[in-house]
Amino acid sequence: MKHLLKLEDWSSEEIISTLDLADRLKYEQKNGIEHKYLAGKTLGMIFEKSSTRTRVSFEVGMTQLGGYPLFLSSNDLQIGRGEPVEDTARVLSRFIDGIMIRTFEQSEVEALAEYGSIPIINGLTDYCHPCQVLADLMTIREKKGKLEGLKMCFIGDGNNMMNSLIVGALRTGMSISVACPEGYEPPEHILELGKSFGDKFELFRKPADAAKNADVVYTDVWASMGQESEKKLREAAFEGYQVNDELMSVTNEGCMVLHCLPAHRGEEITADVFEAHADEIFEEAENRLHAQKAVLVECFK
Ligand code: CP
Ligand code: NVA
Numbered sequence: 301m302k303h304l305l306k307l308e309d310w311s312s313e314e315i316i317s318t319l320d321l322a323d324r325l326k327y328e329q330k331n332g333i334e335h336k337y338l339a340g341k342t343l344g345m346i347f348e349k350s351s352t353r354t355r356v357s358f359e360v361g362m363t364q365l366g367g368y369p370l371f372l373s374s375n376d377l378q379i380g381r382g383e384p385v386e387d388t389a390r391v392l393s394r395f396i397d398g399i400m401i402r403t404f405e406q407s408e409v410e411a412l413a414e415y416g417s418i419p420i421i422n423g424l425t426d427y428c429h430p431c432q433v434l435a436d437l438m439t440i441r442e443k444k445g446k447l448e449g450l451k452m453c454f455i456g457d458g459n460n461m462m463n464s465l466i467v468g469a470l471r472t473g474m475s476i477s478v479a480c481p482e483g484y485e486p487p488e489h490i491l492e493l494g495k496s497f498g499d500k501f502e503l504f505r506k507p508a509d510a511a512k513n514a515d516v517v518y519t520d521v522w523a524s525m526g527q528e529s530e531k532k533l534r535e536a537a538f539e540g541y542q543v544n545d546e547l548m549s550v551t552n553e554g555c556m557v558l559h560c561l562p563a564h565r566g567e568e569i570t571a572d573v574f575e576a577h578a579d580e581i582f583e584e585a586e587n588r589l590h591a592q593k594a595v596l597v598e599c600f601k
Contacts, residue, residue, distance in 0.1 A: 302599050303413045303420045306406070307430040307467040308493070314598075315434070315471055322438050322587070322594035329364060329590070336366025337597050342396040343367060345423070348374040348403040349525045353561065354423045354431065357588035358400050358596075365593055370396065374403075389416035398600055404526055419599035426526060427487075429460045432560045433468040435591035439584040440474075440516055443556055448473035451552070453514035455479050455507045456541050456568055457534075458486035461520040461560055466494050466501065475500040479510035481537050507540065507547055514551045518558045519543045519568045535567070543569040556580050 304310065310318075328335045343362045347355065355371070362369035374380040379388050389412045392399060398419040401409055406427035413420040422430055441447050452469045454462050458480050466486065469476040470493070478486075485491065485503065494501030504510040511517055522538040523531045543557060557569075557577035565571040574581065 301419050301601075304430055304595055304599060305409050305413055305420060305422050306428045307433060307464050307471070310430075310471075312471045312473075315437070315468065318434060318591070318594045318598055319438050319441060321597060322434070322590045323442075325593045325597070326587070326590040335364070338362065338600055339366035341365075341367040341398070341600055342370055343596065344370045344372050344392055344396045344399045346372045346374065346377065346379070346399060346401040346403070347423075348380075348401075349424065351402055351423070353585055353588045354400075354402060354592075357592045358423065361589050361593040361596060365596060367397075367596075385411045386415040388412070389414075393417045398596070421595060421599055424460060426524070427460055428464045429560065430464050430468075431592055431595060432461065432588070433464040434595065435587040436465070436518070436558055436560070436584060437468055437472055438587045438591050439558065439580065440556065442583070442587075443580065444515065450474045450515040451513060452476045452516045452518060453478070453510045453551075454518045454520075455510060455543055455547070456519050456538065457522055457524070458484050458490075459520060459524050461518070462486050463490050465518060466490055470494065470497045470500060475502075477502040477504060477510040477512075477514070479504045479507040479541065481505070481541065484537065507542075508550050511547050512550045514555055516556045516558060517543055517548065517551060520560055521562070521564055522568055538568070541568065543573050545570070545572060548573060558584050561585055 345358055359369040385408050393416040400421040400423045402423040404426050406425045409422050452474050454465050463486050466476055522534040559581050563569055565574055
């Protein structure tokens with residue numbers, strides 16, 4: 301049994317072997333090869349925020365693996381009425397075999413793991429989104445045939461996506477350049493982790509400086525879930541931090557564009573760039589299913 305609380309907890313080898321497993325599960329699913337590796341297992345899926353891809357990929361994925369997904373909205377759970385997460389962890393550990401949780405505080409995910417006795421999978425917190433990044437790396441490797449030596453670039457907020465992409469890219473041999481406005485940087489320890497990889501990590505203010513010679517350009521919304529009241533403020537702060545044709549002109553030939561979705565066309569990405577790279581972006585969305593199945597198998601075994 302193991303957890304996926306944040307990507308920092310997984311070694312390069314663990315990340316790569318999960319990507320290998322995801323490729324295999326995708327092949328098995330596409331070719332009708334039975335892969336009910338989690339028959340008889342139940343996954344509780346706690347959602348304290350909205351979701352399309354994460355909910356559906358885990359729910360469908362668990363079913364395809366022969367297990368049972370249990371959707372637990374915080375609106376209905378006692379956790380939403382103040383029951384401590386420490387108690388929820390100990391109760392659910394007696395009923396089910398694993399938990400996937402989407403919530404605000406990273407500390408809540410860590411507490412579930414500390415007090416529970418079953419695998420805990422982070423389905424997004426304000427701090428990180430490790431499941432998404434595994435699907436992203438899978439998509440890049442699928443299209444480019446490798447990760448080692450490629451350059452990723454992230455334009456936008458120093459948020460959950462930027463944090464996990466920095467860890468995921470560097471741990472798999474990619475370099476990563478990020479561009480964000482002052483005051484929207486990732487936390488200090490993520491910057492320190494980045495710096496420990498020398499010139500493989502760079503932080504810029506100008507998007508074009510980060511995008512130069514990139515093989516993959518990534519962006520995400522300016523206001524994440526829970527930051528709705530900052531929308532206007534953030535629109536002003538992120539002006540110019542847009543993935544558009546001008547930005548793409550400084551990237552390497554064949555540069556991919558990825559977006560975790562949902563996307564806000566006309567804000568962090570233009571409709572033109574989005575549609576030009578729609579095949580990549582929706583393959584990335586599909587790969588959530590295969591990558592999440594790999595995470596489930598890895599964590600439950
Ligand atoms: N990218 C992602 O996690 O999508 P959802 O919010 O729809 O789950
Ligand atoms: N940064 C976004 C990612 C959504 C998948 C959010 O947290 O809302």
